[in-house]
Amino acid sequence: MTQQDYLKDLSEIKDLMNKSSRFISLSGLSGILAGTYALIGAAVAYWLVTTYSNGVLILDGWIFRSCLLTLVLVAVFSIITGILLTTRKAKQQGAKIWDSTSKRLVLNFIIPLVVGGLYILIILSQGKYGQSGGLMLIFYGLALVNASKYSIGDIRYLGYIQLVLGLIGAWQPGFGFWLWVLGFGVMHIIYGSWMHFKYDTK
Template sequence: MSNEDYLKDISEIKNLMSKSSRFISLSGLSGILAGIYALIGAFLAYRIINEIKLEKHTLNRFFLAYDSVSSLIVIAIAVIFLSVITGVILTQRKAKKHNEKIFETSSKRLLINFLIPLITGGILCIILINKQYFDLIASTTLIFYGLSCVNASKYTLGDIRYLGFANITLGLVATQFVGYGLYFWAVGFGIMHIIYGTMMHFKYDVAEKK
């Protein structure tokens, strides 16, 4: 057996090990649709906030009143629900093409490592809402979502870490622009997801068809 054959065998073994330890069936299209849902949600939130007339504040800035929070929470839950359902459906369809099960060891590791920072951030957001620190919600969600992506990247496509880094950076910058969180939220969850999803779609989904 030649050296080229040995190298080829080693490469195949590495690929098999990578597939067994990483869940590679994430759909780029689901990222695009999640970004679109987020932008629609941000627009609806803007309409709600823009109707609030508070003294000493211009309507060009986003200051939340307590009575508007319930409506914004409903919008956020709807965006999350649609994103999750879309992601599960498209990921399951792609997993079948790869002969993967959507719930196996690698996907469970991915889910657990993604949820730990996300749930922590969610609890912190509930505390912030209870304390009426509404202007910090957007930055907090961006930071902890970014941490979730980075933490989960070890068990899926490594490219997702860049989405995480981008959201962490946006979240930290958003803390310095209190009152403009919705803009950062729209960029992080909307535009960044669309860019990431498009890149992943052409890099993996389209490439597989060629």
């Protein structure tokens, strides 16, 4: 057996080990659609605030509740789309959708999100909502980085970007909305497109 054959075998073994320890069936298209949902939701929220409250968001008003409902719908549609497209991709690859690796992925992703969501709800109940956009980006970025070791490693770069945008939002709360649009909307579309052409079209 030549050295080239040995290197080929080692590469195949490494690939098999990587597949067994990482969930690699994430769909790039789901990222594109999640970003699209976020942009639509942001447009709806912006229209509500600028049309009915002169640009001032009051926490105990119906406009705030409508914006919160819009945010929840964006999250729900993004999760459902991600599950459906990822399941379809896993079936096409002949991979298991729910095994020990995917369970670790979900657990490591969900813990920072739940903690962050509860913290944001606490500060909103205290009337402190100026940094909520930045905090959403920070906790989401932490969730992505935390989960990246059990999935496609490239998602950690999206996590780093979200963390930077979130810190800027915490430093400059007045830009929180637009940074949220950039992080959850634009960056998801860019990242999803890159992942789609890098992995899904092979």
